[in-house]
Amino acid sequence: MDIILVTTVITSLFVVIGLAEPFAARLRLPFSVILAIVGILIGVTATFLLRTDLTDALNPIAAAVLGLPIRSNVFLYVFLPTLLFQATLGMNLRRMLDDWVPILTLAVVAVVVATVSIGYALFWVSALPLAACLLIGAIVSTTDPSAVVSIFRSISAPRRLARIIEGESLLNDAAAIALFGLFMGFVMLGIPDPKLSTALAQFPMLMAGGALVGWLGARIAVWVMALFSRHELAQQSISVALPYLAYIIAEQSIGASGVIAVVAAGLTLNLTAPGRLPPQSLTNLRELWDVLAHWAGALIFILAALLIPRLLEEVQLSDYLLIAVVVVAAIFARAVILFGLMPLLSALRLSPTVERPYRMAILWGGLRGAVTLSLALAVTESTRVPADIQRLVGILATGFTLFTLLVQGTTLRWIIGKLGLDQLSPIDHALSRQVIAVSLQTVREDVARTTENYDLDHNIIRSEAKRFGERLEVAVKAAEDASDILDRDRIALGLIALAGQERETILTRVRERTISARMADLVLSDADRLIEAARTQGRNGYQRAARRSVAYGRTFRAAAVLHGRYGISGPLARMTADRFEHLLSQRLILRDLGSFIDGRIRRIHGRRVAELLHELLSRRIEAVETALEGLRLQYPGYAEELERRFIRRTALRLEEREYATMREDGLIGAEVHTALMQELTTRRMAAEDRPRLDLAVQRGAFIQQFPLFTELKEGTLRRLSRSLVTRYVDAGTYVLRKEVPVRQVFFIASGAVELEAAGHTWRLGRGEMFGQMAILTHKARRADVRAITPTTLLVLDEDRFRRLLGRSPTLRRAVVESAEKRGVDPEDLLPDNLPR
Structure with missing residues (x-):
């Protein structure tokens, strides 16, 4: 194929990707749905152009489109590792671990239940062997919840719920692809009725082998990247190689799950890199993977959609019945998990309570997409799979994917509106009125001061002030109408705002490098827990989350047992040092929040709420000081070393700011500024190293x-x-x-x-x-x-x-x-x- 034509087609697809996102936003449809529709239209148009005699001018382009080397291996070995690896890098793993039960339930248990339900439903109504039916079940069990996640974010759904769906998206593909590999093997070997217990018994080994490969590969990669701490491009190049090597080694060398290997590699890098790589390097690394994943996700949807017309060429009337069976069985299996198992886990306090409207949205938002089509394509390409099974797998997987994209995807936002999930709660609605009134009052005062500094026409100033005053009167009246908010609700809203400000302060301190990247995830997780606890349980939940942030966890106690009984002191020394730095970081953050209570929360929620928040904040500061003093007494001198490190880091930050100011003022040139920054970077790297804690x-x-x-x-x-x-x-x-x-x-x-x-x-x-x-x-x-x-x-x-x-x-x-x-x-x- 002409390389010029291929390049033209690929670059044109990037233009389509660039135009599809704003188009999807205007139509209020999921981005993936628009890409799928565009891909189908391109495939249908190219096929039509080749088969019609209307014109031959576009035949080379149509042939190039249909002749693109779209194979299942391209999706599985090129695009899929990119998507999975980026997803792990962007996750807050500490918060994910809080919800590991519902995540594993939706990602693993739900996949197994869906595979079995769909497989046996097809087995009862078709002439296919059980192995082929279970294979189809595994193919269509992988969901793409990106649509429902994006909509949940746009309607300010609880963060915990969005996080659970994101965790499902990460592990769901791994579980489904692992099952696909098992049943694909049975079909190719000609085993028509495999024992389900035998198949599932191999499942843990696939997962464990992949996890080991990914963990080991990531540890080696982080070690190498730490050696090149001054060379960001080298670090990024190694990170790009990591998921692909992990996938290939797991799949081809030890016969384990490549998907699990990529997930394990990403999780390990996410956990270990903050303590080994400079913060800015890690930020740039994640931004690079965000771009790569955006392109990979868009291309995989368009290219997979190009195949849909070809996969549906031989569809028959009886096939529509089988597609309907797959649709009903898949929705039924997901409903069993959401409305049967999830409430049971919530009753046992193993999972957060997910309200019924949100469960309905999750049920209807279980879209299928490119991964499903990729797996189906792998079956149709295999010469060891009988032709009749190839045909049905391609038709059923494609038909079910089209149903989820064109029916569920296009109606998901409408369903969410009918469920009332896009509306503010009465408390949030009343709060918004008060916030508007306070904000407009502040804006009016600022505008009045600003206009005094300009020589503007006084008539214009008076007319604009009058118009602004009328708007302010309307806002104040609306706020007075909303004055019936209960005190406990005001307290909860105040605590949510306070925890949100704590989170913003942490991000500021991390950008300033006052708080190390190693501690950033931990203190941010604490702030997220405070926000969610205050939102769901009010004052009591906030206090429990605050106590948890200074308490000794289970892993800490386990490390103490290892040290006490077996003399293994490494984990305890590391966790004790982390606790020192964590408490010092908390103390730094908490002392900045008092002014926010006086300056902002008091104006919105009143004096009583502000005083109560001051009291709660004082208790938190006292608890942190008590815990820190206990460590100081136990390990004299170490806290002082950490405080000296903090002072050195602060001095370096101020020194960097002074150099930047001098450069902007023209006092020093670019060459001098570069030399100063290089020397400063060397000293900063030395200051990043935390002093070692010797327990003995x-x-x-x-x-x-x-x-x-x-x-x-x-x-x-x-x-x-x-x-x-x-x-x-x-x-x-x-x-x-x-x-x-x-x-x-x-x-x-x-x-x-x-x-x-x-x-x-x-x-x-x-x-x-x-x-x-x-x-x-x-x-x-x-x-x-x-x-x-x-x-x-x-x-x-x-x-x-x-x-x-x-x-x-x-x-x-x-x-x-x-x-x-x-x-x-x-x-x-x-x-x-x-x-x-």
Whole structure:
């Protein structure tokens, strides 16, 4: 084929892509639907031109269009890795993990249910073997929820819901393609009725093998990219190679799922790159992949749509019945998941509640697209698949795709309007009126000050002021009519605004490089949780999310167990360092929010709401300070190192701004500015490296300052630091319970605990211990011990405690004083255990 004609056709398709997006926006239709329609029209027109005698002038172009090398491998090996990899790079994985249950349900369970439902429905009404029916079910089970996601975003649907649909889109293709590979193998081998259990048993191995390839490839790629931290083009080139190599190695070398390999590679890069690559490089990398994915997604739709006329050439009347069966079975299977399994998961508190109107929109928004057509094309191209199966697969997949695009896609926004999802809630509507009134008042004041600086005609100023004043009166009256918002709703709206401002402040600090890219995802996830919790659960939800942001998570506790029981300190050291930096970043952000409450929220929601928000903000700051102080006490010196790093980064940011100002003012030339920036970049890279936290050294320094160990010799202190195990306890957690045998003594490094026995309570704080009485008296505990603040404990086993007791007079005196305070006669303590 003439290369000039091919180039002309491809570039013309890019023109079509550029025109289709604004056209879709004007028609209020999904972008993918417009591309599919355009592709079908191009294919039909080219076929018509070749078969008609009206003109031969356009025959070369028509032949070039129909002769494009459109094969299934082009879609699966060129376009699909691009789309999947970009999707993983743009996701907030920390927030995705919060909703992993509904995401996996929609992405994996729903695909399996749809495959089985469609497969058996076709098996009952057609003469196809079961393997071929299940193959068709796998092909049409992959959904493209981009349309419903874009519409949800445009109508301000809950972010959590949009995130669940995005997570489904990421894993849905992987699950469907993995099942497709299984059943395609059965069809090519001539196995008509495979055992479903045997097929599904191979499914986990495909997933695990692909995940391992993707993870390993991404780790190597990030390591190489970190070596080239000053060369962005090199980093971008390596990132482009990563998904394709992962896909090919997984598919061709180990027989695993290439799609899973690409997803795993993208997820790994998303998680590890922020701590290894410069922030601007990572931003540019994601922008590059956004463009590549936009082009790939558009081209795959147009090129796949070009095939539709060819795939439907041999359609018969009976085939329409089978298409209807596929449509009904697919909608039924998706409805079972959305209206059966999802409510059950919500009742078990494994999934967020998805309101019925949103479930209806998700049901009708399950569009199929290019991936479905690509898989169908792979079947029609295979010489090992019988001809009758090839024909039906092509017709059924294409017919079902057309139904979802032309029927569901074109009516989706209308359905959303009928469900009332495009309307503001009464609270948001009332709030919008107040916001307009406050904003117009501010604008009028600003305009009045601005016009004083210009020599304008006073008649014009008065006429415009009068017109603006009339609009303001209307807005104020509308706001007064909306004054019936309940106080709790005002508080919730105020908290949403406050959390939104927190998120914007974080983004500003990240752009200024005051907050590291490593911490950006974590603090942004905290802000997103605050927004969603305040929106769904009001004040109580906001407070719970705030407490979670400073609490020790499950992974942290698991790392502490690894360190304490097995001596594996790496994960705990890394997470403790992350916690230090996280708390410092939170403190920096929270202290900037008070002015926003006074300057903006007070004007919209009033003094009472502003005062309450100040109180909640003060509690959050106090909780962060408490948690940070606990770490400072436990690891003296490390927080100071991080604060020095913060000061150095701030100084570098200000220095960069000064150089830019001098360059703009003409005080220095381009050559001097470039040299200064190169030297500044070198120092900034050094400042980005976080100081290493050595748990053993830090714990030894802490133990030397612990009051009960002041008289111990240096050698004893070193041995003690190796013996003590760190344990982190959240507020409200019981450390010890009554009547439970005790074999350890607990020293409070930070925080406080409460002891309760026989109706009496007393509290212990930093520097004190508990558990020693039960050991020395050989009696079961008579008191419950509960942490009342986030508490750090140093734990010593019974044998080492007894030996330590013999070496430390200070510790013996503390034991006696503790016994007397709790009403225990020191004489009751075993004489061998408590020397005088």
